[in-house]
Amino acid sequence: MNQRLSFKSEVITIVKSIPRGRLMTYGQIAALAGNPGAARIVGGIAHFGDTSLPWQRVVNKSGYLGSGYPGGRKGHRKALEKDGIYISGFRAPIESLIWWPKEK
DNA sequence: CGTGTGACGCGAG
DNA sequence: CCTCGCGCCACAC
Numbered sequence: 001m002n003q004r005l006s007f008k009s010e011v012i013t014i015v016k017s018i019p020r021g022r023l024m025t026y027g028q029i030a031a032l033a034g035n036p037g038a039a040r041i042v043g044g045i046a047h048f049g050d051t052s053l054p055w056q057r058v059v060n061k062s063g064y065l066g067s068g069y070p071g072g073r074k075g076h077r078k079a080l081e082k083d084g085i086y087i088s089g090f091r092a093p094i095e096s097l098i099w100w101p102k103e104k
Numbered sequence: 105c106g107t108g109t110g111a112c113g114c115g116a117g
Numbered sequence: 118c119c120t121c122g123c124g125c126c127a128c129a130c
Contacts, residue, residue, distance in 0.1 A: 006127085008127075026113085030126090045128095055111080061112075061114085066111035067111055107130090115122095116121090
């Protein structure tokens with residue numbers, strides 16, 4: 001089924017499915033794509049995949065922003081604000097914003 | 105088929 | 118709270 005699609009394609013699909021105002025971690029996306037240990041792969045796709053995707057909603061396990069986002073972490077934060085997510089510093093309160101598609 | 109690589113994750117000190 | 122180090126797996130060459 002979804003195995004037909006490459007892990008990369010799965011990740012892209014998931015990222016595009018993240019609703020506004022919500023965040024997901026690389027580990028979650030990787031797990032949803034079928035590989036809980038491939039969080040790094042998700043990061044690689046983020047940089048070379050498609051910058052048009054809402055990668056700003058994708059953060060690491062600490063809710064911390066990535067390092068290669070256009071404009072740096074500051075640019076990333078700015079993008080999150082556009083999503084309605086306002087944070088202080090460079091870490092978002094993922095504990096409240098984390099989204100799990102399986103929760104439905 | 106072998107090697108390198110990475111916007112990560114987590115345990116340990 | 119911090120830093121250090123290994124594992125981890127898909128993908129490009």
